[in-house]
Amino acid sequence: MDLIARNHLVSELVTLLADGEYAALVRKAPLSRINAEQIAAAVREYGRQIVPFPPSGYQLIDCIAVQGSSPQAWSVVVPLFTREEGRSDLSLELEIGQSQDGSYVAQIDGIHVL
16 A cells, blocks of 8 residues: 555545544545434544644554455555644544555544544
8 A cells, every 4th residue: 555645545534533523534434334413423532632744753653455356445544633632542443445546545444443
């Protein structure tokens, strides 16, 4: 996977999440397994302010190729950061796939406490 493209996509998604733009987040990841209301509920339940992804966070992303996927896809766990904690125990779980034109698209699998 092209790390620059992956990091750009992750940054866009986390910024939308941090800004509370849950509907826009789901539009950016249209094949998501959770909807905007479920994302909002998970963030509200966590009770802390998610912040945009810091440059130091990219090395913490866990990315594993999904075997047998066509086109190629990766299971991605993105650690989230909050204003109150810095690195939190909350994670954004994604699947990132490569489309026919070579661009990357994401689906949100969930937001979970590690």
